[in-house]
Amino acid sequence: MSDDPAAFLSAVGLSASGSPGGGAAPVPSPSLSPLGPGPRGGSRRRVLVADDDPGILQIAGTLLGRLYEVQTFPSGEEALLAIQNGLKPDVILSDQRMRALPGTELIERAKALLPDTVCAIMTGYGEIKEIITGISKGEIHLYISKPWQPAELLQAVRLCFIHREMTLENRRLRGETTEQDGALSEIRGDLTGVNRDFFLLHQKAQATFSSTCHVLGALVTDHTGYYHDSHAETVSRIAGAVAGAVGFRGTARNEIEMAALLHDIGKAELPEEIRTADPATLRGQALTAYESHVARGVARLAQIARFERVAEIVAQHHERGDGTGFPNRLPLRMILRESQIVALADLYHNLTSRLTPLEISKRKAGIDMTRGIMDVAERQQHAAPWFASHGHLFDPLVYRAFLDVAASGAVPGFKLVLG
Ligand SMILES: [Fe+2]
Numbered sequence: 001m002s003d004d005p006a007a008f009l010s011a012v013g014l015s016a017s018g019s020p021g022g023g024a025a026p027v028p029s030p031s032l033s034p035l036g037p038g039p040r041g042g043s044r045r046r047v048l049v050a051d052d053d054p055g056i057l058q059i060a061g062t063l064l065g066r067l068y069e070v071q072t073f074p075s076g077e078e079a080l081l082a083i084q085n086g087l088k089p090d091v092i093l094s095d096q097r098m099r100a101l102p103g104t105e106l107i108e109r110a111k112a113l114l115p116d117t118v119c120a121i122m123t124g125y126g127e128i129k130e131i132i133t134g135i136s137k138g139e140i141h142l143y144i145s146k147p148w149q150p151a152e153l154l155q156a157v158r159l160c161f162i163h164r165e166m167t168l169e170n171r172r173l174r175g176e177t178t179e180q181d182g183a184l185s186e187i188r189g190d191l192t193g194v195n196r197d198f199f200l201l202h203q204k205a206q207a208t209f210s211s212t213c214h215v216l217g218a219l220v221t222d223h224t225g226y227y228h229d230s231h232a233e234t235v236s237r238i239a240g241a242v243a244g245a246v247g248f249r250g251t252a253r254n255e256i257e258m259a260a261l262l263h264d265i266g267k268a269e270l271p272e273e274i275r276t277a278d279p280a281t282l283r284g285q286a287l288t289a290y291e292s293h294v295a296r297g298v299a300r301l302a303q304i305a306r307f308e309r310v311a312e313i314v315a316q317h318h319e320r321g322d323g324t325g326f327p328n329r330l331p332l333r334m335i336l337r338e339s340q341i342v343a344l345a346d347l348y349h350n351l352t353s354r355l356t357p358l359e360i361s362k363r364k365a366g367i368d369m370t371r372g373i374m375d376v377a378e379r380q381q382h383a384a385p386w387f388a389s390h391g392h393l394f395d396p397l398v399y400r401a402f403l404d405v406a407a408s409g410a411v412p413g414f415k416l417v418l419g
């Protein structure tokens with residue numbers, strides 16, 4: 001580059017009318033297209049140039065003045081003072097070697113006030129060490145080696161603006177994303193609250209429904225005076241434990257427990273004398289009426305929403321694997337495992353808890369039932385031979401699980417020792 005600014009400007013087709021504070025001299029179209037008008041509603045992009053070489057300051061001011069709003073300063077102190085007084089350039093272009101305040105120091109202090117301003121430094125090779133420090137601190141975006149060509153200067157300033165505007169745009173997008181994240185987490189929070197309310201409501205409804213089933217099951221069998229303890233409750237507890245041992249979980253296990261609770265609900269429609277009779281003593285129409293409790297129960301359960309499976313289980317609770325059960329005399333392969341579990345629990349409770357005819361007559365006569373009756377251990381001993389000889393009526397997996405749970409003592413009062 002020529003040492004005479006006027007000669008240089010003339011050589012590149014410019015007049016030397018540019019001056020500190022911003023030049024408006026015409027410039028040729030540079031080979032690199034600079035960024036157009038600024039993004040802020042048409043206001044121009046602002047460049048601050050600081051150099052204590054008046055010639056270079058004039059050339060830079062003139063070159064950049066056509067494209068940008070340029071403020072030029074002949075020293076680092078004056079540039080810094082202008083910034084401290086409110087000047088807000090988008091880009092600072094500073095010479096490094098200036099008296100009193102070198103370029104790196106001007107940039108460091110300016111960045112402390114204007115962190116979004118992008119800075120470039122003009123330097124000779126001798127000052128590269130300070131420049132590298134400035135670059136690594138993020139204060140200097142790039143440097144321009146002296147002597148520079150006009151296109152290099154325009155390109156450097158253009159890159160500074162591109163960097164600045166990308167940084168601002170990224171920040172804006174990050175802000176939008178954060179806002180959207182905030183809105184999303186608010187929605188998620190609302191949904192979590194709604195889900196929790198629904199979950200609690202659902203739990204309450206389930207608990208109410210379950211206790212209703214317990215009451216219903218107890219109403220059907222317990223008032224008959226036929227058992228030492230609650231038939232429905234005990235059958236359900238045993239069936240639940242055996243179902244778990246077989247591998248039924250969640251809803252499937254719950255359906256078995258419900259079916260066990262309500263397996264005899266059809267008996268509610270039977271006359272008192274049939275409902276309370278020992279089935280083994282019934283014949284003819286009385287026996288047919290007794291066996292109808294299965295179909296009657298299924299008809300009732302089918303009226304309850306989502307109880308289809310419970311009804312199916314109840315429908316087979318008197319089927320036996322040798323085809324002697326009722327109402328359909330089904331073979332083992334057609335009997336649901338769930339129904340077999342209920343059947344085993346039902347059989348166990350009938351064999352160990354049902355009162356003998358003598359005990360029933362005593363109870364009906366109001367005689368004290370706490371003495372002279374067979375104790376539970378004795379009853380379990382009596383029941384053991386039946387279960388030992390009837391394993392073929394059941395699926396081996398179900399039968400094994402039933403015996404295992406009985407042996408484990410996991411259900412209070414449920415014990416069988418087959419010997
Ligand atoms: Fe039954």
Ligand SMILES: [Fe+2]
Nearest residue numbers: 231263264346
């Ligand atoms: Fe029963």
